[in-house]
Amino acid sequence: MTPTFELHTDVLVLGSGPSGFAAAYSAAKNGAKVILVEQNGDVGGISTSGLMSHWTGSCDSPLFNEMLKRSSLKNEGEFRNEITNIIDPEKLKTLYLEMLDEVGCKLMLYTFAMDTICEGDKVLGASVINKSGRTDIYAKIVIDATGDGDVAARAGAEFVLGRESDSKMQPATLMFKVGGVDYSRAVFLGSFESTYETPKGELQALAKEHIPSPAGHILTYKTTLPGIVTCNMTNAIEIDGTCADDLTKAMLTCRRQMDDIVRYLREFVPGYENCFVVSAASLIGIRETRHFKGKYTLNEQDILEAKVFDDYVVKDAYFNFDVHNITGAGLDKTGAQKNFSQDKGYTIPYRCLIPEVKENLLLCGRNISGTHIAHSNFRAMPICLGIGEAAGTAAALAVSQGCSLVDIKAEQIREIVGI
Numbered sequence: 001m002t003p004t005f006e007l008h009t010d011v012l013v014l015g016s017g018p019s020g021f022a023a024a025y026s027a028a029k030n031g032a033k034v035i036l037v038e039q040n041g042d043v044g045g046i047s048t049s050g051l052m053s054h055w056t057g058s059c060d061s062p063l064f065n066e067m068l069k070r071s072s073l074k075n076e077g078e079f080r081n082e083i084t085n086i087i088d089p090e091k092l093k094t095l096y097l098e099m100l101d102e103v104g105c106k107l108m109l110y111t112f113a114m115d116t117i118c119e120g121d122k123v124l125g126a127s128v129i130n131k132s133g134r135t136d137i138y139a140k141i142v143i144d145a146t147g148d149g150d151v152a153a154r155a156g157a158e159f160v161l162g163r164e165s166d167s168k169m170q171p172a173t174l175m176f177k178v179g180g181v182d183y184s185r186a187v188f189l190g191s192f193e194s195t196y197e198t199p200k201g202e203l204q205a206l207a208k209e210h211i212p213s214p215a216g217h218i219l220t221y222k223t224t225l226p227g228i229v230t231c232n233m234t235n236a237i238e239i240d241g242t243c244a245d246d247l248t249k250a251m252l253t254c255r256r257q258m259d260d261i262v263r264y265l266r267e268f269v270p271g272y273e274n275c276f277v278v279s280a281a282s283l284i285g286i287r288e289t290r291h292f293k294g295k296y297t298l299n300e301q302d303i304l305e306a307k308v309f310d311d312y313v314v315k316d317a318y319f320n321f322d323v324h325n326i327t328g329a330g331l332d333k334t335g336a337q338k339n340f341s342q343d344k345g346y347t348i349p350y351r352c353l354i355p356e357v358k359e360n361l362l363l364c365g366r367n368i369s370g371t372h373i374a375h376s377n378f379r380a381m382p383i384c385l386g387i388g389e390a391a392g393t394a395a396a397l398a399v400s401q402g403c404s405l406v407d408i409k410a411e412q413i414r415e416i417v418g419i
């Protein structure tokens with residue numbers, strides 16, 4: 001029989017991506033007793049285990065600024081001491097751990113959140129499983145930062161899967177790095193709408209022609225390490241990231257594409273003639289799954305109007321509509337990168353973090369309440385981190401004031417966060 005244990009805490013955070021890290025850190029920094037649960041062996045989710053290239057977009061988050069500063073100090077080579085949005089995942093993993101340790105957060109790695117403990121509409125905690133057995137963790141506030149909203153879904157919170165019209169979701173990608181690139185000649189194409197002419201043809205067009213579908217675009221990013229480039233180029237469509245069989249299928253599909261992509265890079269892209277794969281992510285990159293119904297659902301118009309909500313808890317969030325093609329390579333026809341028309345940042349109301357009916361539960365990161373298109377913008381990591389900072393602060397306030405999450409005022413959260 002599986003042994004069962006019991007733990008009690010103020011705040012329980014499930015999932016340790018940029019948003020879960022920020023939530024756990026902020027809750028602990030503001031005096032709450034915090035447990036952070038993560039299924040992987042490292043903290044950081046897509047930002048580290050997902051082998052991410054860089055923080056894209058921006059957000060007025062003091063914690064994000066601190067992360068950028070501290071991670072830049074850890075960088076080596078050309079980018080040492082320079083504040084950069086380029087990520088060195090190995091250094092970032094260590095920084096996350098150090099920062100969580102500084103605020104006394106209890107971390108449970110290799111631990112999967114398998115169920116939610118509820119009493120009616122009240123969320124009381126979550127059941128997690130790991131090598132030691134099962135643990136029922138009871139908490140005053142539970143923060144779901146699993147990206148997919150596993151805990152909120154098990155609690156019965158209402159959600160829409162993917163695109164509203166047909167539940168289709170953005171493609172999955174296994175990020176990987178190549179080495180042996182000649183940086184003095186290398187081409188870096190950072191968006192689908194960036195093109196580059198070579199004697200053999202234009203690189204996006206050549207990618208479409210020579211890399212088998214559903215892959216077929218080029219996205220290459222500088223790293224902080226000599227000769228190493230991060231590739232965001234594998235592509236698995238028709239994947240539901242909440243389905244275990246689909247996750248396995250996505251991994252196989254993306255791994256099978258890597259050889260063809262390297263062949264293309266060597267043959268067509270200047271500077272990559274001798275490149276080779278050095279590593280691939282341990283966590284498949286899932287862009288989109290569940291969008292929960294919160295007390296407010298952020299929509300694309302709010303972003304286009306750079307709306308300032310009375311109860312905002314995230315400020316100056318900025319990115320484009322990064323919708324990857326749902327049916328193949330490149331940008332979806334509903335997406336806008338270079339052609340994104342707004343240049344002002346928007347705000348995210350506290351209500352987007354509060355599920356419509358469940359109590360003691362906060363949504364966090366890419367699973368907050370937003371439409372498919374709005375999500376394509378706020379899914380950028382700096383914005384998710386800003387959301388986490390607000391969620392952790394709100395949770396600590398609810399614990400210290402002994403009140404319900406809905407009674408916490410956004411002004412209080414903003415004052416503590418410093419935005």
Ligand SMILES: Cc1cc2nc3c(=O)[nH]c(=O)nc-3n(C[C@H](O)[C@H](O)[C@H](O)COP(=O)(O)OP(=O)(O)OC[C@H]3O[C@@H](n4cnc5c(N)ncnc54)[C@H](O)[C@@H]3O)c2cc1C
Nearest residue numbers: 015017018019039045046056113146147285365366379381
């Ligand atoms: C391929 C790809 C490329 C991207 N490129 C960029 C980019 O260049 N720049 C950028 O800023 N953003 C980028 N994004 C978007 C960004 O990475 C994500 O939207 C962001 O990381 C979401 O943060 P999060 O904290 O909500 O979730 P995640 O980073 O997804 O983290 C969720 C965490 O929860 C854990 N977890 C999940 N389920 C459970 C469970 N049941 N129990 C325990 N743990 C669990 C996961 O292991 C993970 O650590 C990209 C995303 C993808 C997929």
